[in-house]
Amino acid sequence: xxxxxxxxxxxxxxxxxxxxxxxxxxxxxxxxxxxxxxxxxxxxxxxxxxxxxxxxxxxxxxxxxxxxxxxxxxxxxxxxxxxxxxxxxxxxxxxxxxxxxxxxxxxxxxxxxxxxxxxxxxxxxxxxxxxxxxxxxxxxxxxxxxxxxxxxxxxxxxxxxxxxxxxxxxxxxxxxxxxxxxxxxxxxxxxxxxxxxxxxxxxxxxxxxxxxxxxxxxxxxxxxxxxxxxxxxxxxxxxxxxxxxxxxxxxxxxxxxxxxxxxxxxxxxxxxxxxxxxxxxxxxxxxxxxxxxxxxxxxxxxxxxxxxxxxxxxxxxxxxxxx
Ligand code: SF4
Numbered sequence: 001x002x003x004x005x006x007x008x009x010x011x012x013x014x015x016x017x018x019x020x021x022x023x024x025x026x027x028x029x030x031x032x033x034x035x036x037x038x039x040x041x042x043x044x045x046x047x048x049x050x051x052x053x054x055x056x057x058x059x060x061x062x063x064x065x066x067x068x069x070x071x072x073x074x075x076x077x078x079x080x081x082x083x084x085x086x087x088x089x090x091x092x093x094x095x096x097x098x099x100x101x102x103x104x105x106x107x108x109x110x111x112x113x114x115x116x117x118x119x120x121x122x123x124x125x126x127x128x129x130x131x132x133x134x135x136x137x138x139x140x141x142x143x144x145x146x147x148x149x150x151x152x153x154x155x156x157x158x159x160x161x162x163x164x165x166x167x168x169x170x171x172x173x174x175x176x177x178x179x180x181x182x183x184x185x186x187x188x189x190x191x192x193x194x195x196x197x198x199x200x201x202x203x204x205x206x207x208x209x210x211x212x213x214x215x216x217x218x219x220x221x222x223x224x225x226x227x228x229x230x231x232x233x234x235x236x237x238x239x240x241x242x243x244x245x246x247x248x249x250x251x252x253x254x255x256x257x258x259x260x261x262x263x264x265x266x267x268x269x270x271x272x273x274x275x276x277x278x279x280x281x282x283x284x285x286x287x288x289x290x291x292x293x294x295x296x297x298x299x300x301x302x303x304x305x306x307x308x309x310x311x312x313x314x315x316x317x318x319x320x321x322x323x
Contacts, residue, residue, distance in 0.1 A: 002036060002037045003034045003035070003036050003037075004035055004036060004037055004072055004171050005058065005069070005070070005072075005088070005171055005205070006033070006034045006068075006069075006070040006071075007031055007069055008032050008067055008070065009030040009031070009067040009068070010030070010031045010032070010057060010067035010068070010069060011028055011030055011031070011065045012050075012053050012054075012057060012062060012064055012065050013025065013026050013027070013065040014027055025277050025278070026227050027050050028050045028053050028057070028227050029050075029227040029228050031054055031222070031227075033222050033229070033232060035171060035205050037170065037201050038198070038202070039204075039219045039220065040203075040217040040219035041203070041204070041205050041222075042206045042217065042219065043055070043224060044209065044211060044214050044221055044224065044250075045223055045225055048226075049225050050226065050227040050228075051207045051224050052207060053227075054224075055173055055207055058088070058205070059088070072087075087169055087170050088169055089164030089165075089167065089171075089173070090164065090172070090174075090175065091160050091177050092160075092175050092176075093180055095156035095159075095180070095181070096153065096156065098156070098160050099148040101147065102147070103148075104146065104147055105143055105151070105159055106129070106143055106144055106145070106146075108159075109143075109159075109162070110125060110129070112166050112167070113128060113129065118166060126140055128166065129166070132162040132163075132166050133159070133162045135196075135200075136159070136161050136162045136192055137158060138155065138158055143159060153181040154181045154182060154186075154189060157177060157178075157189055158189070158192070161177075161189075165196075168200075171202065171204070171205065172196065172203070172205070173204075173205045173207070174193065174206050175207045176207060177189060178190060178210070179209070187216075190216055193217060194217060204217070211239060215236075215239050217235070218235050218236070219234075220233065220234060221234075221235045221239070223246065225284055226273070226276045228311055229311065230247065230310070230312070231244040231246075231247045231309065231310050232302075232309045233309060234307070243306075243310045243312070243315070244312050245284065246288070249287075280296070281294075281296045281297050281299055282295040282299060282311075282312070290314060294313050301316075301320050302320070302321035303318040303320055304320075304321055305318050309321050
């Protein structure tokens with residue numbers, strides 16, 4: 001499958017504190033992955049793991065400290081806005097924040113058509129808008145003349161997706177797109193992503209803390225922890241047979257289908273995010289049940305463990321990944 005977006009050793013460093021005592025927080029540490037046409041690539045992890053900062057760099061909202069973002073064959077060291085506008089579109093977590101409550105929803109759709117010069121007249125614009133709304137299970141007549149408060153969160157998220165489809169993007173970045181919609185309609189949005197992937201041959205960069213939906217979408221996954229990709233490979237392999245101790249704990253935290261049952265092995269947040277970011281060696285060493293002395297002294301490399309890349313000293317006998 002054709003690559004549409006690649007990051008190579010993408011890093012983001014934040015500095016905090018005064019000049020005399022400055023902490024250097026590596027929010028994203030040499031992250032490399034490829035998103036392909038017709039495939040979902042998931043960035044997964046708890047909040048504060050660096051997944052949203054990674055997306056913000058791809059979207060041009062943050063300046064990378066180092067590394068590369070490559071779109072197709074174009075190499076963009078910085079300011080991807082030039083190309084991402086039409087080829088990459090984004091859908092965010094809270095659909096209610098996307099739309100001004102005092103403004104009719106259709107205004108956003110017409111505005112996008114006008115901004116990109118997508119239709120010669122209003123009739124053609126309505127036709128185009130209707131076709132994209134139909135692609136997400138709605139229609140123009142259902143949207144016309146209505147304000148955001150007249151829609152459910154799920155409907156607004158669909159309208160937001162329809163708006164991004166107006167420019168026929170090849171990549172959709174979806175940052176926690178179902179975390180604020182009702183559980184009852186969550187799967188219908190996830191199914192919509194599957195359809196966009198298959199019918200429009202789109203690449204989807206799916207950012208989530210929810211491994212169950214990541215598993216359902218398939219494709220590739222990178223599990224992130226404190227700025228590092230701990231494990232990266234095919235979703236089926238990573239989630240069914242996790243190699244990294246952090247992925248193993250995360251997977252055990254997936255709730256049972258029966259909501260009355262307790263969560264198994266929920267990860268304890270024993271340490272602050274900050275302590276973990278500043279930790280020498282493996283960032284997961286404070287919580288890892290398999291931690292060894294070397295883990296507290298030296299950061300692990302990425303190793304190839306049966307086709308899955310794993311950042312863990314437990315696999316030091318395997319072949320090292322060359323970045
Ligand atoms: Fe655990 Fe060590 Fe592997 Fe980190 S490197 S995940 S602390 S075993």
